[in-house]
Amino acid sequence: MNNFAHIKPIAQYKKVCYYSVCINEEELSLFEDFIKQHTATNEKKLDHILNWLKVIGNKYGAQTHHFRPEGETADTSALPPKGVDRKPQYTEYGKKKANNLRLYCLRANKHIVFLFSGDIKTSQTAQNCPNVKKHFKLANLITKAIDNAFINKDIVWNDDCTQIECNEDFKIYF
Amino acid sequence: MKFPQNNIIDNWLSENGNPEIARLVEKNLALTEKINSILKERGIKKGEFAEMLGKNPSEVSKWLSGAHNLTMKSINKMEFVLGIDLINIEPITEVKYVYLGLIQGGELENAMNDYEDSNYNIAM
Numbered sequence: 094m095n096n097f098a099h100i101k102p103i104a105q106y107k108k109v110c111y112y113s114v115c116i117n118e119e120e121l122s123l124f125e126d127f128i129k130q131h132t133a134t135n136e137k138k139l140d141h142i143l144n145w146l147k148v149i150g151n152k153y154g155a156q157t158h159h160f161r162p163e164g165e166t167a168d169t170s171a172l173p174p175k176g177v178d179r180k181p182q183y184t185e186y187g188k189k190k191a192n193n194l195r196l197y198c199l200r201a202n203k204h205i206v207f208l209f210s211g212d213i214k215t216s217q218t219a220q221n222c223p224n225v226k227k228h229f230k231l232a233n234l235i236t237k238a239i240d241n242a243f244i245n246k247d248i249v250w251n252d253d254c255t256q257i258e259c260n261e262d263f264k265i266y267f
Numbered sequence: 268m269k270f271p272q273n274n275i276i277d278n279w280l281s282e283n284g285n286p287e288i289a290r291l292v293e294k295n296l297a298l299t300e301k302i303n304s305i306l307k308e309r310g311i312k313k314g315e316f317a318e319m320l321g322k323n324p325s326e327v328s329k330w331l332s333g334a335h336n337l338t339m340k341s342i343n344k345m346e347f348v349l350g351i352d353l354i355n356i357e358p359i360t361e362v363k364y365v366y367l368g369l370i371q372g373g374e375l376e377n378a379m380n381d382y383e384d385s386n387y388n389i390a391m
Contacts (some may be wrong), residue, residue: 104277105270112268128279140284143276144292145334150276153300158332174332192334258268 097264098235100248100257103208106150110256113208114235114265123231124208127196135213138194142172146208154203163197163219163229167236171211172196195225197232199239204255209235238267298342298353299333305349319348 098114101122105111113122121129131139149159160170173192195211209232216222219229242248248259280289306316313331317324329335330345346353 100268102268102270104274110270111276125275128275132279132283136283137285137288140280140288141292143280144284144289145296146276147280148293148296153296158303158328173334175329175334256268 095266097266098238099262099264100207100259104146104150106147108152108154109146109150109204109206111146111150111206111208112257123210124196127208127210130212131194135194138192138213141192142194142196145172155200155206156203157200160198160200163195164233164236165220165229166233167240168199169229169232169236170198170200171232172198195219195228197225197228199232199236201239201243201257202254205257207235207239234267235265238265295335295337296333298337299331299335301353302345302349303331305351316348320344 096117098116101113101115103111103113103122103124111124113124115122119126128139128143145159149155153159159174160172161175163169163171172195193214195214197209197211199207199209201207210228212224212228214222214225219225222229239248242259242263242265247263248257250257305311306313311319313327314324317327320327322330330337330341342353
C-alpha cells in the first residue's frame with residue numbers, strides 16, 4: 094500500500110516559514126508528534142532545537158551551515174548542525190554533552206524548511222541506529238517526494254520564494 | 268496555505284523553555300554569523316580562514332556552524348587573525364558620589380526666587 098502525506102503549515106517567522114507533513118490520515122504532523130514525544134523525555138535537547146528554529150527563523154534565515162547533511166537518497170538535512178559532535182554547547186547537569194537528538198528536515202531554500210521527525214541518535218550512522226533509522230529513512234523518502242512535487246509544479250513558490258502554494262487536497266505519495 | 272494563529276514553537280518555548288539555553292543559542296549564533304559575514308565581506312574562503320588559523324578546514328566549519336562550544340582561546344585566535352573584536356566587554360563603571368545639600372527657604376517659589384550663591388554655600 095502506498096503511503097501519502099499532506100503538507101501542514103507550522104510556524105511563520107520573519108525570515109523562515111516552517112512546514113511539516115501529516116502521514117496518511119493522521120491529524121498531527123510529524124513535527125507536532127516529535128514535540129509531543131520528546132517533551133517529556135528530552136526536554137532540554139528539544140529546547141535547544143526549538144530555540145535554534147526560532148533564532149534562525151527570526152534573524153538569519155535557514156542557511157546551509159545551520160543544518161547537517163543527512164541525505165541518503167535525497168537532499169535531507171537535520172538539526173542540530175555538526176558542531177555539536179566535538180565540543181557541544183548543550184550541557185546536562187553541568188557537563189558538556191552532545192545534543193544527540195536529531196530532527197530530520199528538508200531545507201527547501203533560505204526561507205522554507207519542512208520539519209519531519211527524529212529521535213535520539215545512539216550510533217555513528219543513522220542507518221545503524223535503532224532509534225533514528227526509521228525517521229532518517231522516512232525523511233529521505235518524503236524529501237524525494239517533495240522535490241518531485243516541486244519539479245512537477247504540484248507545489249509552487251510564491252513570487253519572492255518565501256512561501257509555497259499547493260492545492261489543499263494535494264497528497265504527496267511516497 | 269495559511270499558518271495557524273498559534274505558533275507551536277513559540278508556545279512550547281514560553282511554557283517549557285529554559286532562558287539560559289535560549290541565551291546560549293542566540294549568542295553562539297550571533298558570534299558565528301558575525302564571523303561568517305566578515306569572511307564574506309572580505310572574500311575570505313573557509314579554507315583560507317582555516318589556513319590563517321592554522322586549523323583543519325573541517326574543524327573551522329564546525330566552529331562556524333553556530334552550534335560549537337567556542338572556547339575563549341579560539342575566539343581570541345579568530346579575533347587576532349581578522350583584526351576585529353568579537354566580544355566587547357563593558358568597562359567597569361566607577362562609582363560617582365553626588366553630594367546633596369539642603370537650601371533653606373520657605374515655599375518652593377520663594378526659594379527659587381530668593382536663591383543666591385550664598386545659600387548654596389550654606390548648604391555645602
